[in-house]
Amino acid sequence: MTRENKDILSHIERLCIEKGLKMTGQRRVIARVLSQSHDHPDVEELYRRASRLDDNISVATVYRTVRLLEEKGILEKHDFGGGRARYEVTEQGTHYHLIDVDTGKVIEFEDPEHVKLVQVMAKKLGFDLLQHRLELFARRIQEK
Amino acid sequence: MTRENKDILSHIERLCIEKGLKMTGQRRVIARVLSQSHDHPDVEELYRRASRLDDNISVATVYRTVRLLEEKGILEKHDFGGGRARYEVTEQGTHYHLIDVDTGKVIEFEDPEHVKLVQVMAKKLGFDLLQHRLELFARRIQEK
DNA sequence: ATATGTGCAAAGTCTTTGCTCGATA
DNA sequence: TATCGAGCAAAGACTTTGCACATAT
Numbered sequence: 004m005t006r007e008n009k010d011i012l013s014h015i016e017r018l019c020i021e022k023g024l025k026m027t028g029q030r031r032v033i034a035r036v037l038s039q040s041h042d043h044p045d046v047e048e049l050y051r052r053a054s055r056l057d058d059n060i061s062v063a064t065v066y067r068t069v070r071l072l073e074e075k076g077i078l079e080k081h082d083f084g085g086g087r088a089r090y091e092v093t094e095q096g097t098h099y100h101l102i103d104v105d106t107g108k109v110i111e112f113e114d115p116e117h118v119k120l121v122q123v124m125a126k127k128l129g130f131d132l133l134q135h136r137l138e139l140f141a142r143r144i145q146e147k
Numbered sequence: 148m149t150r151e152n153k154d155i156l157s158h159i160e161r162l163c164i165e166k167g168l169k170m171t172g173q174r175r176v177i178a179r180v181l182s183q184s185h186d187h188p189d190v191e192e193l194y195r196r197a198s199r200l201d202d203n204i205s206v207a208t209v210y211r212t213v214r215l216l217e218e219k220g221i222l223e224k225h226d227f228g229g230g231r232a233r234y235e236v237t238e239q240g241t242h243y244h245l246i247d248v249d250t251g252k253v254i255e256f257e258d259p260e261h262v263k264l265v266q267v268m269a270k271k272l273g274f275d276l277l278q279h280r281l282e283l284f285a286r287r288i289q290e291k
Numbered sequence: 292a293t294a295t296g297t298g299c300a301a302a303g304t305c306t307t308t309g310c311t312c313g314a315t316a
Numbered sequence: 317t318a319t320c321g322a323g324c325a326a327a328g329a330c331t332t333t334g335c336a337c338a339t340a341t
Contacts, residue, residue, distance in 0.1 A: 025340055027296060046331085061298050066331060082226045086306095087330065101272055110272060117268075120261075121283060128245055128254060130285035137281045139265060141274035169315055171321060190305085205323050210306060230331090231305065 013038035015077060015092065022075045032057045033068045037078070037092055043109050045087040083109065083138070101139040157182035159221060159236065166219045176201045177212045181222070181236055187253055189231040227253065227282070245283040 012020075015034035019026060036052045044052070050065045069090055072078040081089045083102055097118050101110040117137070125132035156164075159178035163170060180196045188196070194209045213234055216222040225233045227246060241262050245254040261281070269276035 025295060027339070029297070059297095063299075063332080064297060067296080070332090101269065101274060103274070104277060112268075112272060114268065117264075121281070124256075124258065124261075125245065125283050125285045126288075128256060128285075129288050130245060130247070130283070131288055132283055132285045133248060134284040135282060137265070138279060139269050139274070139276055140278040141269045141272075141276045144270075144273050144275055169320065171314070173322070203322095207307080207324075208322055211308095211321080214307090 015072075018077050019072070019075075022077070024071070024075070028057065029053075029060050029064050030068055032060060033065060037072075037090075040092075043081060043083070043089040043091045045089045047087070049090070083107075097135070099137045099139070101141055104140050104142055159216075162221050163216070163219075166221070168215070168219070172201065173197075173204050173208050174212055176204060177209060181216075181234075184236075187225060187227070187233040187235045189233045191231070193234070225280075241279070243281045243283070245285055248284050248286055 013031075013035045015038045016026065016031055019030065019034055024030065032053050033049065035056065036049060040049075040052070046062065046065050046069060049069065050060070050062045053060045053065060069078055069080070069088075073080050073090075076093055078090050079093050081091065081100070083089055083100070085107070096113060096115075098111050098113045099117070101112065102108075103110065121135050121137075122132050125135075157175075157179045159182045160170065160175055163174060163178055168174065176197050177193065179200065180193060184193075184196070190206065190209050190213060193213065194204070194206045197204045197209060213222055213224070213232075217224050217234075220237055222234050223237050225235065225244070227233055227244070240257060240259070242255050242257045243261070245256065246252075247254065265279050265281075266276050269279075
């Protein structure tokens with residue numbers, strides 16, 4: 004990889020370095036792609052985006068990298084149906100997903116009250132909550 | 148299939164008949180297995196349980212049957228991680244899952260208030276809620 | 292220099308499907 | 317009997333992995 008565009012580290016690249024990961028050219032590209040992605044791409048899509056920046060990347064590497072980043076807590080893996088895993092950069096603070104069943108688009112939203120609520124739910128069942136997910140499958144309200 | 152044990156229809160078999168499904172011996176067995184299962188088995192496990200009752204069943208048929216029953220609304224498909232789909236009989240009234248991360252066990256619970264709450268959430272975002280899922284990943288509280 | 296990452300293609304999982312035979316309504 | 321289901325094995329879709337080579341630290 005050349006030096007151009009390298010002085011500015013992407014957000015994810017910084018996180019990778021903090022975690023002590025060896026930064027290869029491929030990982031830098033994938034990190035950059037992830038930093039610029041504000042949706043929930045699957046591996047195939049990440050591979051497509053990464054290849055646009057650098058065609059020296061194999062899909063196997065994308066698979067290996069997302070797994071690595073997930074283990075490091077940098078990425079989150081989701082299953083929104085459709086058979087392929089989808090990824091997004093871990094954000095601080097829980098957020099939820101509403102999936103538009105007609106378009107497949109995912110809308111994110113937060114609800115701090117709900118976060119407290121589910122902790123109480125778990126406690127009532129005798130558990131300490133580690134993680135949770137709330138997913139709404141819905142259809143846009145028709146306005147005529 | 149012989150007549151033995153046939154006079155008593157299982158709960159699921161009754162539902163299948165109501166939906167107008169052709170009841171083959173295999174479907175009857177799978178229906179019986181499902182009626183007796185109060186957990187969240189995957190296809191492999193259903194196949195194992197069905198084979199115990201009748202070894203004339205192929206795993207392909209189990210796949211075809213769970214898909215059919217899911218389409219008919221008799222079964223629900225879940226993804227609790229682990230790569231394979233897991234099934235449970237549809238119950239009236241939404242319920243939620245708490246997954247014990249140490250044992251993998253799934254605890255079901257209901258919360259009618261929460262059902263209303265998420266409908267409001269969706270509405271605020273401009274959507275009509277079709278389905279939703281809430282899953283808690285948690286660890287049993289230590290008492291010493 | 293050494294440990295680790297990558298590409299490629301093969302293999303692994305889970306699931307679906309084409310075809311022929313068999314069973315249900 | 318005509319239609320639909322089942323078994324079997326092959327194919328599909330997504331993901332992982334073994335091996336030889338390349339690269340970061």
